[in-house]
Amino acid sequence: MAARVAAWWSSLTCRTQGWLACLAITLFAAVLRLVRLGSPGTLIFDETYYVKDAWTMLMTGEARDWPKTVGPDQVPVNSIFAQGDTSHWLPSAEYVVHPPLGKWCIALGLKFFGGAGNPFAWRIATALAGSLAVLLLCRVALRLFRNLPIALMAGLLMSIDGLGLVMSRTGLLDNFIMVFALAAFLCLLGHRDWARGRLREAASSDARQPGHRYRLVAHHPGGPGRGSEVLSSSSGPFIAWSWWRTGAALLLGMATGTKWSGAYLFAVFAVISVLWDAWERHQAGYSHWLGAGIVKDGLPAALLMVPLWAATYLASWTGWFIHPDSYMHQWASTHPGQGVVWLPDGLRSFVEYHRQMWRFHTTLHSPHPYMANPLTWPLQVRPTSFYWEKLPGHPGLCSLAPASQCVASVTSLGNPLIWWLGTVCLVLSVLVALMNHGDWKVWAVLAGFLGGWLPWTFYLNRTTFTFYAVVILPWMVLAICYMADWLRRNTSRTSYRCWCTATLGLISLVSLFFLPIWTALPVPYEFWRIHMWLPSWI
Numbered sequence: 001m002a003a004r005v006a007a008w009w010s011s012l013t014c015r016t017q018g019w020l021a022c023l024a025i026t027l028f029a030a031v032l033r034l035v036r037l038g039s040p041g042t043l044i045f046d047e048t049y050y051v052k053d054a055w056t057m058l059m060t061g062e063a064r065d066w067p068k069t070v071g072p073d074q075v076p077v078n079s080i081f082a083q084g085d086t087s088h089w090l091p092s093a094e095y096v097v098h099p100p101l102g103k104w105c106i107a108l109g110l111k112f113f114g115g116a117g118n119p120f121a122w123r124i125a126t127a128l129a130g131s132l133a134v135l136l137l138c139r140v141a142l143r144l145f146r147n148l149p150i151a152l153m154a155g156l157l158m159s160i161d162g163l164g165l166v167m168s169r170t171g172l173l174d175n176f177i178m179v180f181a182l183a184a185f186l187c188l189l190g191h192r193d194w195a196r197g198r199l200r201e202a203a204s205s206d207a208r209q210p211g212h213r214y215r216l217v218a219h220h221p222g223g224p225g226r227g228s229e230v231l232s233s234s235s236g237p238f239i240a241w242s243w244w245r246t247g248a249a250l251l252l253g254m255a256t257g258t259k260w261s262g263a264y265l266f267a268v269f270a271v272i273s274v275l276w277d278a279w280e281r282h283q284a285g286y287s288h289w290l291g292a293g294i295v296k297d298g299l300p301a302a303l304l305m306v307p308l309w310a311a312t313y314l315a316s317w318t319g320w321f322i323h324p325d326s327y328m329h330q331w332a333s334t335h336p337g338q339g340v341v342w343l344p345d346g347l348r349s350f351v352e353y354h355r356q357m358w359r360f361h362t363t364l365h366s367p368h369p370y371m372a373n374p375l376t377w378p379l380q381v382r383p384t385s386f387y388w389e390k391l392p393g394h395p396g397l398c399s400l401a402p403a404s405q406c407v408a409s410v411t412s413l414g415n416p417l418i419w420w421l422g423t424v425c426l427v428l429s430v431l432v433a434l435m436n437h438g439d440w441k442v443w444a445v446l447a448g449f450l451g452g453w454l455p456w457t458f459y460l461n462r463t464t465f466t467f468y469a470v471v472i473l474p475w476m477v478l479a480i481c482y483m484a485d486w487l488r489r490n491t492s493r494t495s496y497r498c499w500c501t502a503t504l505g506l507i508s509l510v511s512l513f514f515l516p517i518w519t520a521l522p523v524p525y526e527f528w529r530i531h532m533w534l535p536s537w538i
Contacts, residue, residue: 018148022138025155030131032159033168037127038120040520042082044410045386047122047171052081053096054106054171055116056089061319062326063096063103064089084117093327097360101257101316102173105129122171129179130168134158136182137474143189144441144478145485149500153484156504157477160511162518163380163414167470169519170386170410173258178471180255181265184248185447188273191244195277199284202237235292236281240300245273249305253312260361261455261471266309268451272443274298279440321346328353364463374456377469378423378476382536383413384465387520396522404524409517412467413537417507422476425483432486445482448475 009017043051056064070077070088077088096103109125110116134155141154158164167175252269255262278293286292320326331352332345339352372382387410391398398406426445433442452471456464487496516523517531532538 014148018142018151021148021152022135022142022155025138025152025159026131026135029134029155029159030127032165033127033130034124036519036521037123037169038118040387040389040408040410041119042387043078044170045172045384048078049096050103050106050173051110051116051122051171052089053094054103054122055081055086055110056094057100057103057319058107058110059089060323062323063094063100065092065094066090081116082119084115086116091325093323093325093329095327097357098173098259099257099313099316100319101254102176102259104316104319105176105258106171123169126171126175127168129175130164133164133175133179133182133474136179136186137477140182140186140189140444140474141478141481143186143193144444145481147485147488150481150485150488153500153504154474154477154481157418157480157507158474160508161415161418161473161477162511162514163383163412163419163467163470164473166386166410166412166518167467170412172467174468174470176258177255177262177265178473180251180258181262181269181448181452181471182474184251184255184265185269185444187244187248187251188269188276189444191242191248191273192276192280194242194244195239196280196283198239199236199280199286203284203286235288235296236284236286238296238300239277240297241304245301245305246308248273249308250312253309254316256309256313257316260357261452261468264455265448265451265471266305268447270301270305272447274301275443276440277301317350320350328356362459362462365461366463368463368465370465371463372466373460374453374464374468375460377453377456377466378419378426378472380414380416380419380466380469381534382466383411384467386410386412391522394522397516397527398522398524401524401526404526406522407525407528408520408522409528410520411517411531411537412465413514413518414469414473415507415511415514416533417510418480419476421503421507422479426476426479429479429482429486432483441482445475445478448472448478 012020052066053063056062056066066077066089068077069075070080080088105125106122109123109128110121113121113124115121137158138151138155142148142151145151167178248269249266252262252266255265274293274297277297278289281289281292281297320329323329328349329346330349332339332348335352339348339355341348343351370382370384372384376382387408389408391406391408394402394406396406398404426449429442429445433439449472452475453469456468484496484500487499491499514531515521517528
């Protein structure tokens, strides 16, 4: 049987093998995310905002206010909502501080998977997004490293990381930013491969043209090739536009339409993509490659990407524009002469709403027991406790310790080995790239950190949480894969395989150990306590 499977596998093309293997890892990730997705059966942490907003958006087209309690007995509205009584919203539009696209994604899950009284329904959208992210990361790693085992390593690490798992099993927004950004990054890698092929083809064609001028220049001592290289006097073909880059702009507009932090990712990804274009002009043998990269690539790319990105973001607010009772929709008519007066009333209200949202985000300093400084996110110093409850009786694993208190918890803590190792590998990858006089792939590793983490360091006094770091999780994994690829090319096959096997085995065991506190499995209190390796985790 094994021989037949091996023969069948060998008969497949490399492309088919790559897709099947990546889909297998994605299926594994989906199982981890979907099994017991409805547990805990109550709104946890910020689900109280986003799930209820999504439900009223589905019912009325816009987010509505909710009372905190219902009825003469003052029953918490969240308890009633989780039991299926979801009709207690108020007629007034709610003041929301994030764009609506992510909540519309949650709303689709509510519509097609059982309604608001079903915890599975309000989390299915994030679970599917988290599963899709594993497939996307596999394809990103395959394009970067051209090695299927490393691509599968990326998918496995993404599958079993605790932060990725918890955020895929909770109805929050950050998973959608991550998957939109990762899909956009894959598109930009596709654009780079397309542009590289086009430039090489054009350079080869130029070389056959009679009368085309070239000049000889010395190679950098650490650069590719030997001796000298030939640079064409031409600047090369037009590569600023491709369907890949168009798709990236649309996806980054969707990321920004989920949370404003997507705008930072758009800026960083766009700049890195243009720099890749310029470098590929140089590698293909064209002179004046930097100037051509700015004029022929950068400016036209901006003229393409910025309007598409902005239009996609505006489209996410369609519901706000078409519902006259949406929050602040009538602000302009009640505040004549205020705001941006030359805009039509609808846009003037829209701009003023955004100004208030900006003020909220930049002045949010309310203390919270689980707030975490962004500088600590990569080390997972202060994870967020989404849910922690004492349970009656001794269900599940609690039956093994009948004398202990039974508890269930959901802690948005990444696998510490993945995050700690990833942080070390990030630093090492930069050092390795510098020693090798540059490597375009290191910018792929750094892109997520520059766009998804670095901007938050300018808001160190703002109330922030470690679970925001799920956006950089794919790039944390790529840092590990970058160093694995370096080991593959610079050490013996035996050493490389031993390192990978030992590392992945240990990480998998740690994930298995932490799985109960990521998925609300009932466990004895002492079992939960031994997972709190750092005092700041409690």
